[in-house]
Amino acid sequence: MQSSNENKLRSRDDKIFDAVLYVITALLLILVGYPLLFVVSASFSNPIDVVEGRVWLLPQGFTLEPYKLVFENEKIWSGYANTVFYAIAGTFINLVLTVLAAYPLSRRDLPGQQFLMFFVTFTMFFSGGLIPTYLLVKNLGMNNTIWAMLIPGAIATYNLIVMRSFFQNSIPNELQESAWMDGCNFFRMLWSIILPLSKPILAVMVLFYGVGHWNAYFNALIYLKDRELFPLQLILREILILNQDDMGGGDVGMTERVMLAESIKYSVIIISSVPVLLLYPFIQRYFVKGVMIGSIKG
Amino acid sequence: MMQAEAAKSTTSTNSEWKPKHVLRKRILVRYELYLMLFIPIIWYILFKYVPMYGITIAFKDFSATKGILGSPWAGLAHFERFFSSVYFWELLWNTISLSLFQLLFGFPIPILLALLLNEIRLRWLQKLLQNVSYIPHFLSIIVLVGMLNIFLDPETGKINQILMMLGMDSVNFMQKAEWFQTIFVSSGIWQHMGWGSIIYLAALSGIDPTLYEAAKIDGATRLQRIKHVSIPGIMPTIIILFILQIGQLMDVGFEKALLMQNPINASKSDILPTFVYKNGIMGGQFSYTAAAGLFNAVIDFTLLVLVNWFAKKKTDSSLW
Numbered sequence: 107m108q109s110s111n112e113n114k115l116r117s118r119d120d121k122i123f124d125a126v127l128y129v130i131t132a133l134l135l136i137l138v139g140y141p142l143l144f145v146v147s148a149s150f151s152n153p154i155d156v157v158e159g160r161v162w163l164l165p166q167g168f169t170l171e172p173y174k175l176v177f178e179n180e181k182i183w184s185g186y187a188n189t190v191f192y193a194i195a196g197t198f199i200n201l202v203l204t205v206l207a208a209y210p211l212s213r214r215d216l217p218g219q220q221f222l223m224f225f226v227t228f229t230m231f232f233s234g235g236l237i238p239t240y241l242l243v244k245n246l247g248m249n250n251t252i253w254a255m256l257i258p259g260a261i262a263t264y265n266l267i268v269m270r271s272f273f274q275n276s277i278p279n280e281l282q283e284s285a286w287m288d289g290c291n292f293f294r295m296l297w298s299i300i301l302p303l304s305k306p307i308l309a310v311m312v313l314f315y316g317v318g319h320w321n322a323y324f325n326a327l328i329y330l331k332d333r334e335l336f337p338l339q340l341i342l343r344e345i346l347i348l349n350q351d352d353m354g355g356g357d358v359g360m361t362e363r364v365m366l367a368e369s370i371k372y373s374v375i376i377i378s379s380v381p382v383l384l385l386y387p388f389i390q391r392y393f394v395k396g397v398m399i400g401s402i403k404g
Numbered sequence: 405m406m407q408a409e410a411a412k413s414t415t416s417t418n419s420e421w422k423p424k425h426v427l428r429k430r431i432l433v434r435y436e437l438y439l440m441l442f443i444p445i446i447w448y449i450l451f452k453y454v455p456m457y458g459i460t461i462a463f464k465d466f467s468a469t470k471g472i473l474g475s476p477w478a479g480l481a482h483f484e485r486f487f488s489s490v491y492f493w494e495l496l497w498n499t500i501s502l503s504l505f506q507l508l509f510g511f512p513i514p515i516l517l518a519l520l521l522n523e524i525r526l527r528w529l530q531k532l533l534q535n536v537s538y539i540p541h542f543l544s545i546i547v548l549v550g551m552l553n554i555f556l557d558p559e560t561g562k563i564n565q566i567l568m569m570l571g572m573d574s575v576n577f578m579q580k581a582e583w584f585q586t587i588f589v590s591s592g593i594w595q596h597m598g599w600g601s602i603i604y605l606a607a608l609s610g611i612d613p614t615l616y617e618a619a620k621i622d623g624a625t626r627l628q629r630i631k632h633v634s635i636p637g638i639m640p641t642i643i644i645l646f647i648l649q650i651g652q653l654m655d656v657g658f659e660k661a662l663l664m665q666n667p668i669n670a671s672k673s674d675i676l677p678t679f680v681y682k683n684g685i686m687g688g689q690f691s692y693t694a695a696a697g698l699f700n701a702v703i704d705f706t707l708l709v710l711v712n713w714f715a716k717k718k719t720d721s722s723l724w
Contacts (some may be wrong), residue, residue: 234455240684321546324659345550346553
């Protein structure tokens with residue numbers, strides 16, 4: 107039994123709770139959203155307004171000049187093209203190898219499956235480390251070739267385990283059994299039964315691997331020497347972090363040059379991040395699914 | 405092609421599916437599965453297990469001309485030199501304190517965010533906060549550190565503009581050793597809290613709604629319902645993720661530390677992996693830095709085993 111007095115007390119509690127909740131929500135939205143919004147606005151603003159701090163929320167002195175400068179820059183274009191190649195080829199290799207490993211390991215009837223799982227999982231918790239891996243890649247002659255960007259990271263064990271869990275838990279075993287009795291071989295089973303039913307997990311894998319390739323810089327930093335092979339992130343590093351920017355026309359004065367270098371930073375951030383952010387709405391509905399499958403113990 | 409009808413009419417006489425069959429036949433009949441595994445296993449051996457063997461250079465005087473096998477043994481000389489070097493304690497302390505700092509704040513915040521999101525009743529607001537908070541996860545580390553440089557710039561950065569408006573002095577945050585850890589950890593939280601909350605949010609949605617109803621009838625306030633229903637409901641998830649975090653305690657965010665590092669903040673930003681990178685890859689002291697790297701890996705592995713053992717003993721959740 108509840109008295110109306112108690113009820114009132116509770117609804118008051120509820121209101122306070124809601125108020126606190128919405129205040130925190132608003133603060134979080136500002137905290138996360140503002141820096142993103144500012145970069146977008148600054149990229150469309152007159153460089154002088156940006157440098158002198160007049161841009162706060164919306165673009166000041168709207169201009170597309172910084173974007174024009176970026177588009178005219180060959181260094182950035184070559185980096186962009188390389189990154190597109192590394193991302194597509196790399197993700198393709200990742201998908202093929204991950205599927206080829208995840209499917210057999212998902213079959214509990216495979217003799218040796220437990221040992222093989224241990225063999226694979228152990229590498230998540232112990233690794234040779236940076237130096238031995240570096241020396242290996244060097245010895246394989248992959249140094250300063252595109253292979254250094256594609257092969258050493260060909261399988262991410264975590265993703266492999268996620269995909270294996272999906273095969274085990276989301277595809278009815280009876281389907282495979284009846285196909286087997288019809289004389290369907292394993293390659294065909296994988297290709298015509300398993301993969302068509304695995305679109306959500308494949309989408310998640312494209313996202314995980316693809317974004318990984320797009321954003322990676324460290325392997326490029328240690329393995330690549332030729333500038334023609336550099337991915338976008340290394341070019342970004344020069345512009346954003348090392349401040350080595352030979353951007354803009356040669357005749358302009360020092361202050362203008364600094365100004366241009368400053369303004370290009372924002373547009374370069376936007377241009378480099380746009381492909382990933384464009385992919386995002388399409389794959390977003392698979393996020394929860396993908397992350398959740400990963401949490402299931404194998 | 406698979407024919408469902410035919411499959412149904414066949415009684416399961418096909419003995420290949422039965423486990424008691426002789427091992428050799430069970431293997432032979434599945435040769436295609438081993439064929440699929442062939443390339444991935446080669447890859448694992450080459451890129452994961454050969455480097456583990458390569459660790460032996462930590463106990464050798466490696467020279468590129470002689471190769472790993474041909475280089476002479478050096479015993480524990482590299483470890484002794486590393487442990488007795490002047491910078492050893494600073495490196496170790498920087499690494500441990502940065503990791504613990506990150507764990508202390510970076511671990512609980514996604515949980516709190518998930519609990520918050522779970523309580524928001526307005527669907528659109530919940531979706532908005534979720535989607536906005538996921539975005540930073542997709543920015544590259546280079547862009548993130550670039551943004552830090554922009555926002556923390558002593559003259560044009562927004563943070564310092566606000567400080568100066570409030571009548572305070574501008575601070576050159578990125579060039580101050582004492583600010584390094586704070587910036588490192590808080591920018592990490594900014595970038596990953598939304599993404600990190602997904603898994604807890606999924607766990608929360610798996611909690612039986614009748615538990616909340618029962619708590620409500622018993623007169624529990626919303627805060628009490630969080631404490632007594634939500635948190636216990638996601639505890640197994642929390643424990644598993646905690647163990648995994650501990651297992652990587654020592655190598656959190658090395659690529660970011662490297663980008664944020666400059667000569668002035670080095671007294672705080674020098675951590676074991678950046679040391680290995682600078683002296684090994686850049687400086688060519690392969691054996692010496694392999695020893696430092698192995699030291700790091702052993703600490704990680706030991707912590708993982710210990711925490712997992714502890715979790716298994718005290719709770720029902722563990723990795724193995």
